[in-house]
Amino acid sequence: MHVLETSSPSSGFTASRHPLAMLLSLMLMALGAMACPGTPPPSTRPDAGQPQQRPDAGTQVDAGEPDSGIVDPEPDAGVEPPPPFTMQADAEQSLRFEPERFFPFDVRVTRQSSFTGSVALSVEGLPPHVQVAPVSIAETVNAGRLDFTLDEFAAYGHIPVKVVGEGGGKRVEHALTLDIQPGQAALDNAFGSNGIAMPGLGHPAVSINVMAVQPDGRWILVGSTGSTGLRDVLVARLLADGTPDASFGTNGVVVTDICGGDDFLDAVTVLPDGRILVAGAAMAATGNCSDTRYQSVLFARYTSTGAPDTTLGGTGVLTFRISSGSTITPAVLHAVAVDSQGRIVGAGTAQHDDKDILLMRISPTGAADNTFGGDGVVSRDLGTNEEGMGLVIQADGRLVVTAAQGNTNRDMVMQRFTTSGSLDVSFDYFSTWSSIDLVPRTLHLLSNGKFVVGGQMTRATGETEVFLARITSGGDNDTTFASSGYRFLKAGQNDTLAGTGVLPGGQLVAATWSKDAAGRSGIGVVHVSEIGVTLRTHRTDLPGEEKPGAALLDADGFLRVAGVRTSPEQPTEAPFVTRFWPY
Known part of the structure; x- marks a missing residue:
């Protein structure tokens, strides 16, 4: 085989400048081809000074260099060099609201050998009400922690965000999903609008004093409408979502003017057949409006559609003027219950020479029960x-009543009465605190025979707190609860009790009308263990001012709260309802 070598440009001999030399070269090439018949003729190649595209490699090579079959690619100026570090972290982080708690999220960095600098960590795309502070991983450290916090208004669900690391002039991203879950006893922000429903009952100056919940989840709100001195009784029913129930009364509301005077409700119970029994006070005579009217005890019963239940006294509304001898005494009922025989019992106060505990029992049809106290x-x-103030009926029919007793620095007392109305002297409870004023409001009978009382405590300084007390079945302080039987609590600067509940494990919950140091009103929620240890105290900071008037635990463990509120969008007080997740 013959190999043709060409001179390099530096040899001083250039074929294009010597035509005779070029002709001689072509003749030699032709002779070489004839002398080596087994060697294929060389292909005609373009100018050796230009690059040639090879069909097999797709890479340009110099036509004047030997073809080895392997070509090293030239660097591509459009490709970024690798970052000086990488990040490793979980792909998902669970969050849920708990007061004063943060949720740590760990991030590790692996540096290239050429990078020894710090890495700044942050999170982009956070949803409202979720916060995390940026952190820096120092030069000598390979891991850092981001602390997530959130308030109770954070929306639930799976939210994609980015963890961003920055160092050495480069940025590295890590995809993260936040799994935001409802927190224990946190405001249910999926309820209503951001946790609050404003039912718009269509009546002025509404006051919500007490509430009940039907088995189907519908709300029963009870109180009054109108200015003091001219109030009418109000009963409203809402659907489970907090909107008025159009199948009840007129747009979910029933308003009853008893005799044109000042009337209000302060007690409610829902009967198994869906009828609604309420009690309070009205300016009326006994069963009529024509006789001289005094503040009389009031019973009313409504059907499940809000119509007066005429099986109670013929009209669905009963008033009883209470007298002591020939003297008519103002009276009011603060609690109502139904015993195992369907008899209706109300508890409250009658003004004789001074205020006295009052009990009244009537038949299911509204007649005074003469087997109870004679009349x-x-x-x-x-x-x-x-x-x-409070009333429960024990399984044997005996009645237990709580009351505030005294003129100043009142004590909390409990009295028990037999089924005939006689005082049960085997049970007689008086609190023994000094220099504080106690007013009970709620009363629960536990399965073990003990009692839980919730109420209001006022100190000599005027500051107010709520109290939870547990009393034994024999009428003594239960010293296994907070050592004294009492726990005093507040969520703000001054708290007023709205309602209480007992959880299945014996823990207690109280909702309060809570004022902060500036006097702004909100909702307070307090949880106490079965032995009286405070588990949780929280004040919800909604964009307005709330004055809760009633609260209870429903069958699903939600704490429901109702009252009135104002907000920038609603400067006039209007009813609201809300609920908190089970604890």
Whole structure:
């Protein structure tokens, strides 16, 4: 085989400048081809000074160099060099609201050998009400922690965000999904609008004093409408979502003017057949409006559609004027219950020479029960002012009443009465605190026979707190609860009790009308263990001012709260309802 070598440009001999030399070269090439018949003739190649595209490699090579079959690619100026570090972290982080708690998220960095600098960590795309502070991973450290916090208004669900690391002039991203879950006892921000429903009952100056929940989840709100001195009783029913129930009364509301005077409701219970029994006070006579009117006890019952239940006294509304001898005494009922025989029992206060505990029992049709106290009425005078506030009926039919007793720095007392209305002297409870004022409001009978009382405590300084007390079945302080039987609590600067509940494990919950140091009103929620240890105290900071008037635990464990509120969008007080997740 013959190999043709060409001179390099530096040899001083250039074929294009010597035509005779070029002709001689071509003749030699032709002779070489004839002398080597087994060698294929060389292909005609373009100018050796130009690059040639090879069909097999797709890479340009110099036509003047030997073809080895392997070509090293030239660097591509459009490709970024690798970052000086990488990040490793979980792909998902669970979050849920808990007061004063943060959720740590760990991030590791692996540096290239050429990079020894710090790495700044941050998170982009955070949803509202979720926060995390940026951190820096120092030069000598390979891991850092981001602390997530959130408030109770954070929306639930799976939210994609980016963890961003920056160092050495480069940026590295890590995809992260936030799994935001409802927190224990946190405001249910999926309820209503951001956790609050404003049912718009269509009546002025509404006051919500007490509430109940039907088995189907519908709300029963009870109180009054109108200015003091001219109030009418109000009963409203809402659907489970907090909107008015159009199948009840007129747009979910029933308003009853008893006799044109000042009327209000302060007690409610829902019967198994869906009828609604309420109690309070009205300016009326006994069963009519024509006789001289005094503040009389009031019973009313409504059908499941909000119509007056005429099986109660023929009209669905009953008033009883209470007298002591020939003297008519103002009276009011603060609690109502139904015993195993369907008889209706109300508890409250009657003003004789001073205020006394009042009990009244009537038949299911509204007649005074003469087997109770001789005329259906029993009163209890302890020598000073007593205001009956709470009532439970024990399995054997005996009645237990809580009351505030005294003129100043009142005590909490509990009295028990037999089924005939006689005082049960085997049970007689008086609190023994000094220099504080106690007013009970709620009363629960536990399965073990003990009692839980919720109420209001006022100190000599005027500051207010709520109290939870547990009393034994024999009428003594239960010293296994907070050592004294009492726990005093507040979520803000001054708190007023709205309602209480007992959780299945024996823990207690209280909702409060809570004022902060500046006097702004909100909702307070307090949880206490079965032995009286405070588990959780929280004040919800909604964009407005709330004045809760009633609260209870429903069958699903939600704490429901109702009252009135104002907001930038609603400067006039209007009813609201909300709920908190189970604890």
